[in-house]
Amino acid sequence: MNKIMFFAHLKDSVGEESITKDASSKTIAELKQVLSEEYGLKLDTVMAAVNEEFASDDEVIKDGDTVAFIPPVSGG
Numbered sequence: 001m002n003k004i005m006f007f008a009h010l011k012d013s014v015g016e017e018s019i020t021k022d023a024s025s026k027t028i029a030e031l032k033q034v035l036s037e038e039y040g041l042k043l044d045t046v047m048a049a050v051n052e053e054f055a056s057d058d059e060v061i062k063d064g065d066t067v068a069f070i071p072p073v074s075g076g
Contacts, residue, residue: 001021002063005017006069013040014041024063024064024065032044049067050065
């Protein structure tokens with residue numbers, strides 16, 4: 001199983017700071033697709049991190065990994 005964490009507006013959209021889901025053997029891109037379908041999230045511009053290290057969409061998730069989705073930040 002994997003802990004999936006959401007930040008900023010993603011947390012509000014999901015209604016939880018984190019969920020537990022079996023994402024092992026999926027790529028980040030595949031997990032984004034699953035979460036988009038389940039929660040109606042728009043994740044194409046969102047950064048992902050696996051175990052606190054930024055990850056590309058083609059990185060494969062292993063059992064026990066923690067995955068975080070971090071939306072882009074703007075400021076001024």
